Amino acid sequence: MFGDLSEFHAWFxxxxxxxxxxxxRVPLDDLDGWHFHADTGNLAHRTGQFFSVEGLEVRTDHREVESxxxxxxxxxxxxxxxxxxxxxxxxxxCLMQAKMEPGNIxxxxxxxxxxxxxxxxSRVHQGQAVPYLDEFIAPRRGRVVFDALQSEQGSWFLAKRxxxxxxxxxxxxxxxDDFCWLSLRQLHDLLLVENLVNMDxxxxxxxxxxPGTSGPQRVHNDEGALYPTEQILSWLTEAKTRYLLDRRRLPLAAVRNWTRTPDRIAHERDMYFRIVGIDVEATNREVSRWSQPMLAPLHEGVVAFVGRWIGTTYHVLVQVRTEAGTADVVEISPTVNCAxxxxxxxxxxRRPRFLDYVLAAPASQIKVDVRHSExxxxxxxxxxxxxLVDVPDDFPTQAGxxxxxxSVRQLAGIVRYGSHVSVEARSLLACLHGWLARQERVTAGNGLGLAGPGVRP
Known part of the structure; x- marks a missing residue:
């Protein structure tokens, strides 16, 4: 445990x-243990495990292009x-770990x-056992506080959970040696530090x-919310039935408009992302050396909530969004989520709605602004x-x-159901918790008080 964050930063x-x-960086053909399948061109590990890079054909009526x-x-x-x-x-x-990942900034x-x-x-790589794994596999000794299957990036993973x-x-x-205990207050502050708290x-x-909630039973409280949670879940279900997402896996070699060279797989106009190869040596991982392909985006993304007070309760504007790999047609996504x-x-x-508003927001409206690795x-x-872009009270409550x-409370409650809220929205919600915790401390220091998360004093 650390008395203050300066001690943590020194330890880190x-x-x-x-x-x-x-x-x-190494050529794809030189990746140890990986190969391109002769018939399909799919890039896979020799064990058939870990992951593979394949092709996907997508057709939808809920994106900028139809297919x-x-x-x-x-x-x-x-x-x-x-x-x-x-x-x-x-x-x-919380017991946290200083962990090396080859793709981190x-x-x-x-x-x-x-x-x-x-x-x-399961030690397919024949490496060391994962520390503390027994704490999370039944029968475990502890009390489960939260347990849900959650999606990952639908633009780059196929239905990954x-x-x-x-x-x-x-x-x-x-x-x-690589682990430490951090209080929730300390973690809330660290979430607002650039490229420190990883996506996982x-x-x-x-x-x-x-912050400010005494227990999970209060998370579903609709008090002060513009809409009841049941209506929000119905809105989500309606979108899942309204829109089309039709896709099929296809050989990587058959993907249109993408080319393969010894060093990369890339779009013919060099857009979106590339597939590249890396070789890694590390002293604090289950194995000391390995190779693997990685997906390398070409541009930084913007993930933004537009937020505002409605009455005495803080709300964020969310959207339903479809990605190529989304498991269930749409997920609840931030107001803006794109590169x-x-x-x-x-x-x-033809530009994403509210993107230009967010990018042009004055500094006085920006309450959270932090870059994080995926x-x-x-x-x-x-x-x-x-x-998080805070908008004035006259910002429209109807957005299509x-x-x-x-409300923040409602969104946190829906996260606990699993598989409804995108990973980008969950990441930003964690950062929003950091901002709310800081706001709560400020108001408490001023002799005020907050009745709960996102409640205006």
Whole structure:
């Protein structure tokens, strides 16, 4: 445990220095243990496990274009993302890990207690066992606080899900060299630090009740909300039945408008992303050396909530969005979720709604502005700018069929159901929790008080 965050940052810097790693770009044909299938061109591991890169053909009536094909990561196995919680002097703390992932912007970031694919924790690679894994697999000794299957990036994964778990324990927990206990208050502050708390931590932390909530039973409280939760869930179900998402897997070699060279798989106009190869050496992973393909986006993304007070309760504007790999036609997504560079030169009518509003927002309206890496085990230097843009009271409450205002409390409650809220929205919700926690401390210091998360004093 750390008395203040300066102690944590010193510890984190020491862990980075203690764990050496080397990450090199290599040709796809030189990836150890990986091969292109002679008939399909699919890129897969020799064991048939971990993941593969295949082709996908998509047809939908809910995107800017009606059909396209693309490479996509196929990883049907369900991994575990788990955070262990324990109270010290009545204050909940989370056991977090300084973990190297080859795709992270700065290599080492703050990870959950356990972050492992099934192939990893079943030791297909014949490496070391995953620490603390037994705490998350039944029969476990702790109390389950949160347990849900959650989606990952639908634009790059085909229907990928991980099990998000938070388990509270009371007994002794040995703390490994790369692990530390952090209070929720400390984590809330660290969520607002650039490229520090990794995506896997953010999605699990989004499953906690928001700051100021005494327990999960209050998460579903609709008090002060513009719409009841039942209406929001009906709006989501309506969208799933209204829109079309038809797709089929196809050989990677048959994907239109994409080309393969020794170094990469890329779009013929060099847009969207590339598939590249890397070779890794690391001293603090289950195996000390491995090779793998990675998906490398060409541009930074923007993930933004437009937020506002409605009465005394803070709301964010969400949308239903379809991606190539979305498991169930649409998910609840932030107001804006795109890579703006992909829309350069297009007329306003063909650009994502509210994108230009968010990009032009004055500093006085921006309450959260932080860059975070995405999943560093599969994506190479993927980074999004996460924003909360606070809008005035006269901002419209009606934004069209695909958008709806939802209170922070309601969104946190829907996250707990699993498979309804996109990973980008969950990541941004975790950052929003950090902002709300900071606001709560400010108002408390002014002799005010908040009745709950996102409640105006």
């Amino acid at each position: 810097a020491a862990r980075r220095r203690a764990n050496a790693c080397r990450i090199s 396209w094909s693309q490479p996509i990561i196929v990883q049907p196995e369900i991994g575990i993302l788990g955070i262990l919680v324990k109270k010290f002097d009545g204050v909940p703390h 700065n290599t080492v970031q703050l990870s959950p207690t356990v972050q492992a694919t099934r192939s990893n924790y 991980n099990r998000n778990l938070i388990v509270e324990v009371t007994g002794d927990v040995p703390v490994g 931590s953010r999605t699990v932390l989004a499953g906690l009740p928001p 703006p560079a992909n829309y350069d030169g297009l007329p306003p009518a 999943e560093g085990g599969r994506f190479y230097h993927a980074q999004n700018r996460y924003l 069929d695909d958008f709806i205002w939802i």
